[in-house]
Amino acid sequence: MSLRVLLVCGTGASSSFMAVSMRKAVQQLGLDYKIQARSESELENYLDEVDVIMVGPHLSFMEEEIKKSIGGRKIKVILMNPAYYAVLDGKKALDHLQSELDYKEEDSNK
Template sequence: MSLQVLLVCGTGASSGFMAVSMRKVAKKKGLDYQIKARSESELENYLAETDVIMIGPHLSFMEAEIKQLVTGTDKKVILMNSDYYATLDGEKALDHLQSVLD
């Protein structure tokens, strides 16, 4: 079964580039991950079909609110690190994701 990952940022632009980077790495590693990017305003429209929500570091103030949205589900919420987010390092982002899943 494929893992549904949603990257969330302000407008969806920077997370869009990060999603592309992460998809390339996931494909290379043979991981069945569906990685999409959306703006924070669209988050609730995609919650039902999402397993993991990764939040852009500039939205750290929303982390508690998003965790509350998924309370009672097995969905994971991960705050991305600004070191790999700023450089759009998909490999480090994927490593972070997998460390939380393990």
């Protein structure tokens, strides 16, 4: 099954550029990840269709609100790092995503 990742930013523009960059990295690595981008106002429409939400660093103030909005769904929420987000480095964003998922798997095994 494909990992479904939703990138979220204010209007969806910068996250769309990041999604393109991440898709290139995913393709180069041969991973089965579906990466899409939306504005934060559309987030609730996609909660049943994603496994991970990556939040633009400029929306850090919304991180807790987003975590509450997912309810009981098993969705990982990750705040993106400004260093790779500012330069749209999809490979570093993908590395961050994978490190957070590995961390989650280790936690669930304890």
